[in-house]
Every structure is written in C-alpha cells, then in structure tokens.
Amino acid sequence: xxxxxxxxxxxxxxxxxxxxxxxxxxxxxxxxxxxxxxxxxxxxxxxxxxxxxxxxxxxxxxxxxxxxxxxxxxxxxxxxxxxxxxxxxxxxxxxxxxxxxxxxxxxxxxxxxxxxxxxxxxxxxxxxxxxxxxxxxxxxxxxxxxxxxxxxxxxxxxxxxxxxxxxxxxxxxxxxxxxxxxxxxxxxxxxxxxxxxxxxxxxxxxxxxxxxxxxxxxxxxxxxxxxxxxxxxxxxxxxxxxxxxxxxxxxxxxxxxxxxxxxxxxxxxxxxxxxxxxxxxxxxxxxxxxxxxxxxx
Amino acid sequence: xxxxxxxxxxxxxxxxxxxxxxxxxxxxxxxxxxxxxxxxxxxxxxxxxxxxxxxxxxxxxxxxxxxxxxxxxxxxxxxxxxxxxxxxxxxxxxxxxxxxxxxxxxxxxxxxxxxxxxxxxxxxxxxxxxxxxxxxxxxxxxxxxxxxxxxxxxxxxxxxxxxxxxxxxxxxxxxxxxxxxxxxxxxxxxxxxxxxxxxxxxxxxxxxxxxxxxxxxxxxxxxxxxxxxxxxxxxxxxxxxxxxxxxxxxxxxxxxxxxxxxxxxxxxxxxxx
Ligand SMILES: Nc1ncnc2c1ncn2[C@@H]1O[C@H](COP(=O)(O)OP(=O)(O)O)[C@@H](O)[C@H]1O
Ligand SMILES: [Mg+2]
Numbered sequence: 336x337x338x339x340x341x342x343x344x345x346x347x348x349x350x351x352x353x354x355x356x357x358x359x360x361x362x363x364x365x366x367x368x369x370x371x372x373x374x375x376x377x378x379x380x381x382x383x384x385x386x387x388x389x390x391x392x393x394x395x396x397x398x399x400x401x402x403x404x405x406x407x408x409x410x411x412x413x414x415x416x417x418x419x420x421x422x423x424x425x426x427x428x429x430x431x432x433x434x435x436x437x438x439x440x441x442x443x444x445x446x447x448x449x450x451x452x453x454x455x456x457x458x459x460x461x462x463x464x465x466x467x468x469x470x471x472x473x474x475x476x477x478x479x480x481x482x483x484x485x486x487x488x489x490x491x492x493x494x495x496x497x498x499x500x501x502x503x504x505x506x507x508x509x510x511x512x513x514x515x516x517x518x519x520x521x522x523x524x525x526x527x528x529x530x531x532x533x534x535x536x537x538x539x540x541x542x543x544x545x546x547x548x549x550x551x552x553x554x555x556x557x558x559x560x561x562x563x564x565x566x567x568x569x570x571x572x573x574x575x576x577x578x579x580x581x582x583x584x585x586x587x588x589x590x591x592x593x594x595x596x597x598x599x600x601x602x603x604x605x606x607x608x609x610x611x612x613x614x615x616x617x618x619x620x621x622x623x624x625x626x627x628x629x630x631x632x
Numbered sequence: 633x634x635x636x637x638x639x640x641x642x643x644x645x646x647x648x649x650x651x652x653x654x655x656x657x658x659x660x661x662x663x664x665x666x667x668x669x670x671x672x673x674x675x676x677x678x679x680x681x682x683x684x685x686x687x688x689x690x691x692x693x694x695x696x697x698x699x700x701x702x703x704x705x706x707x708x709x710x711x712x713x714x715x716x717x718x719x720x721x722x723x724x725x726x727x728x729x730x731x732x733x734x735x736x737x738x739x740x741x742x743x744x745x746x747x748x749x750x751x752x753x754x755x756x757x758x759x760x761x762x763x764x765x766x767x768x769x770x771x772x773x774x775x776x777x778x779x780x781x782x783x784x785x786x787x788x789x790x791x792x793x794x795x796x797x798x799x800x801x802x803x804x805x806x807x808x809x810x811x812x813x814x815x816x817x818x819x820x821x822x823x824x825x826x827x828x829x830x831x832x833x834x835x836x837x838x839x840x841x842x843x844x845x846x847x848x849x850x851x852x853x854x855x856x857x858x859x860x861x862x863x864x865x866x867x868x869x870x871x872x873x874x875x876x877x878x879x880x881x882x883x884x885x886x887x888x889x890x891x892x893x894x895x896x897x898x899x900x901x902x903x904x905x
Contacts, residue, residue: 343782544779
C-alpha cells in the first residue's frame with residue numbers, strides 16, 4: 336500500500352471515530368474497564384507466581400523434636416537424618432532461637448509476644464535442606480519414619496495455599512476478562528456498524544467508481560484499531576502509576592520475609608505491552624465482525 | 633442469432649462478425665484465427681448481450697431474452713414505460729445486478745465469469761450518472777469529482793489536472809469550491825457527470841439523468857453528454873424525455889415488459905406522454 340493511501344485510511348478512520356462520538360466513547364470505556372481488570376489481575380497473578388517460586392526455592396523441612404528427647408537421642412536422630420537420600424544440610428535450632436526468629440519475623444508487633452519467652456511453646460528442631468527444592472517432599476516423608484520426632488513441616492501447605500489462591504484468581508480474572516472482552520467487542524462492532532450506516536452513500540459511490548473492497552474496508556479496520564488502542568491508554572497509566580506507587584511505598588508490607596513483590600520495571604512495561612496487544616486484538620476483532628456483516632462490498 | 637440486432641455506424645462490417653467470434657470462442661482450436669476475428673470485434677463492439685434474462689429474488693422477471701450489440705462511440709437512448717426494465721438493463725452493464733441467464737461482454741470482459749474482486753476494475757471503465765446525482769453533501773464540487781480518482785489511488789497531481797479538465801468540460805470550473813447545496817439541480821447533475829467521466833471511462837451510462845430537471849436545464853445536460861460522446865465516449869441513457877429523444881436523433885432501444893420491442897438507428901421516442 337502506498338504511503339498516501341495509508342495516510343488516507345488513517346485520516347478516514349479518525350473521522351469515523353468523531354462521527355459517532357458517543358458510541359466511540361462507550362466502546363473506549365468498555366475497552367478501558369476490560370483492560371484495567373486485565374492489568375490488575377495480571378499484576379496479582381504474576382506476583383503470586385513469583386511468590387510461589389521463591390517459596391518453593393526456599394522450602395526447608397522442619398523436623399520438630401519430641402519434648403523429652405535426650406542429647407544422645409538427638410545426636411542419633413541427626414545421624415539418621417544425615418543418612419537420608421538427597422539431604423544437603425542440617426542445622427539445629429533450639430526452641431529459644433526458634434522463638435527469637437519468630438518474634439523477629441513478626442517485627443513491630445513483637446511486644447505482644449515477649450511474654451512467650453517465659454513459657455516457650457516451641458520445640459527444638461532440625462532444619463533440613465534438600466539438594467533440590469523438588470526433593471523436599473521426599474526428604475520429609477523419609478524423615479517421618481524416624482523416631483524422636485514430634486512433627487514435620489515443610490512448607491507444603493504454604494505452597495499449596497498460594498497455588499490455590501492463584502488458581503482462584505486466574506479463574507475469576509478469566510471469567511471477568513472474557514465477559515468484558517465480549518462486551519467491548521460488541522460495542523466496538525456496533526460503533527463501526529453505525530459508522531458504516533452513516534457512510535452508506537459514500538460507500539455506494541466508492542463502489543460505483545471502482546474502489547476495491549480492501550480500500551473500502553480499511554478505514555473501518557483503522558477505526559476498530561483506534562478504539563482498542565485508545566482504550567488501553569488509561570489502564571496502562573493507572574496500572575503503571577498504581578504499581579509504581581505501591582512498590583515504592585508498601586514494598587516491605589507486601590513482602591513475606593523471603594518473597595518480595597516484583598520491581599516496577601520491567602514488569603509494568605511488559606504488562607503495558609500485553610494491554611495494548613489485547614486492545615488492538617479486540618478492536619480488530621470488533622471491526623472484522625461488523626465489516627463482514629454490514630459492509631456488503 | 634445476434635446478427636439480427638447488429639446496427640450502428642459500422643454497418644459495412646459484416647454483421648455476422650460477432651457471431652463468428654462467439655462460435656470461435658466456443659470451438660476454436662486455432663487460437664490465432666480466434667484472436668484475429670475477436671480483435672476485430674473488440675475494436676468495434678463495446679457491449680454485447682446474448683439471450684440475457686433477469687429474474688429478481690422476489691420472482692419478478694425484469695428482462696427476457698435480451699440480445700444487443702452496442703458499438704464503441706455510439707449514443708443510445710433506452711426508452712420504455714415505467715417498470716419496463718430500463719434500470720435493470722443498465723444495472724447489468726455495470727454489474728450492479730447479474731443476469732440469471734445469458735451472457736454479457738463489456739469491452740472484452742465476460743461479466744458472467746468475472747470474479748467479484750475484479751468488478752471494481754470493470755467499474756473503472758464505466759461512468760454512471762443517476763437521476764438523483766448522488767453527490768456527497770459535505771464535499772465541495774472539486775472534492776466530489778476528485779473522490780472518484782482518490783479511491784482508485786491516482787496520484788495527487790493527476791487528480792488536480794484531470795478534475796480541472798472535466799470541470800471545464802461541464803463548465804463548472806468557476807464553482808469548484810462550491811458545495812452541492814449551493815448549486816442548482818442542473819449544476820449538480822453536471823458535477824455528477826464530471827465525476828462519471830473523470831477517469832476516462834469507455835462508456836457513460838445515465839439512468840434518467842434529466843428526470844429531476846426542468847426542460848432548459850435538461851438541454852444543457854444533453855449538450856454536455858453529446859460533447860462527451862463526440863470525444864469518443866459511448867453514451868447510453870435511459871430516459872422518459874420525449875422532446876429530447878425526438879429532437880436529438882440517436883439510436884433508440886425501446887424496452888417493454890423486459891423485452892426489446894424496437895431498435896432504430898435514428899429513432900423516435902414513440903410513446904405518448
Ligand atoms: N431489486 C429489485 N428486486 C425486485 N424487483 C425489482 C428490483 N428492481 C426492479 N425490480 C422490478 O423489475 C421490474 C423492472 O424495473 P426497472 O428495471 O426499475 O424498470 P424501469 O427502470 O424501466 O422503470 C419492475 O417490475 C420492478 O418492480
Ligand atoms: Mg428506472
């Protein structure tokens with residue numbers, strides 16, 4: 336296509352937007368809402384996934400020792416644990432150290448827990464690192480057959496809960512986004528239908544003087560594209576700005592000691608690209624359906 | 633079969649020529665001879681209809697077994713009562729409607745086998761003028777005419793030159809910046825004729841171009857159409873205007889109930905009002 340023709344299609348597409356400004360506004364709003372929801376859910380899901388993988392990397396097997404276990408028995412247990420397959424390292428954490436760690440991790444509210452020091456409810460424990468994060472469960476199961484053990488904990492629940500939350504988020508996000516996407520698509524396709532009706536006389540004359548069907552269709556594709564792209568502007572600004580603000584002001588509160596929220600860049604750039612992409616897709620999709628249906632060229 | 637309806641300026645050329653060409657198209661194995669005859673035919677014949685019938689989707693039969701040959705450079709009136717099928721006949725030519733039966737060739741293009749995507753290129757050889765002008769109200773006279781060239785992607789300088797040329801032909805050069813609602817009916821029709829001829833079509837077809845105009849203005853329009861015809865463009869016009877047909881003698885094709893009932897070289901309108 337010649338540059339001049341491209342410019343013409345662009346200009347005509349823009350004119351089309353102005354022709355039904357209210358419908359255009361409605362379409363852009365629908366795309367805006369849809370993309371905003373997509374953006375928020377993407378941020379949540381991407382962060383949850385990153386949480387999960389850092390938790391998975393960090394999981395250790397906590398082997399809580401029976402209360403009445405003697406020092407000899409403890410040494411014996413340690414030896415047996417050492418002999419298990421895939422064990423990388425073992426460290427002993429006494430119940431007092433355990434309490435210190437707990438109070439530390441709870442940070443500012445620690446005052447409330449100081450009283451626990453008099454009557455420590457924790458057990459002494461061995462903390463085992465597996466050679467590979469995936470072997471954690473195997474190590475935990477092998478350890479559970481050994482004596483002098485009160486209980487075993489290996490972060491399985493945390494990982495599983497995170498997985499579940501993410502799964503639910505994904506489903507809610509998907510349902511919302513698909514619903515909103517169809518709404519946006521429907522509105523765009525209707526806006527373009529109105530433009531086609533408004534330009535019927537022009538289209539008829541174009542056909543009469545020998546314009547090709549492609550030439551006649553282009554401005555409507557441009558219109559759809561513009562509706563989609565315009566709809567991406569506010570969500571991108573809001574998602575990027577909002578996340579930037581959250582990250583700068585609340586990054587610590589939003590982190591669980593080993594897992595931190597992802598930095599603003601490049602995450603927001605990637606999400607912006609995804610939003611523009613979806614906007615374009617929905618815009619073109621909307622225009623293709625109405626052009627095919629209403630523009631009998 | 634078709635030889636019976638061949639008339640026109642080239643009456644010295646054997647009237648059977650198109651018929652022979654037609655047969656050769658079907659049966660020839662010697663492409664060379666085929667080409668020779670058909671090239672000759674293409675020099676002369678612009679529109680050829682064989683046994684064309686049109687039945688609309690609602691069952692109305694608008695045209696029945698139409699055979700016609702129109703030569704290059706002719707000026708042809710199509711007359712007949714309302715509902716006779718004049719508009720349908722015209723629509724076949726620019727492929728607004730497709731015959732349900734028969735065959736049509738325009739300037740060597742077979743409209744029956746013409747693919748949809750090639751229709752625009754057929755339309756570029758044909759200028760169409762309507763009773764209601766069909767101008768775009770928001771475009772100036774210049775822009776309305778230029779529109780026809782813009783949408784077929786002609787270069788800007790060509791557009792400027794050609795538009796001013798045809799505005800000169802229709803004597804509206806001084807109103808290039810006016811808008812349709814600032815013009816009289818006759819002037820508007822002249823703009824629409826300018827738009828029809830701006831890309832140098834082979835033929836201009838006009839469906840009752842003077843239907844909405846008063847007598848004086850109608851003569852102006854005829855003057856312009858004759859001028860265009862004199863420069864070599866074929867003109868085909870459906871009309872109800874008895875005075876014009878009887879005064880400016882041209883070939884007259886009369887259609888009644890979808891059939892050609894009369895085809896005369898310098899014919900009369902032939903109907904009472
Ligand atoms: N698109 C159409 N669908 C159905 N019937 C049509 C259509 N166009 C024309 N006709 C019918 O075909 C016949 C011929 O119409 P038309 O070609 O417009 O005649 P004319 O131009 O001579 O008045 C009429 O009976 C008309 O009602
Ligand atoms: Mg008619």
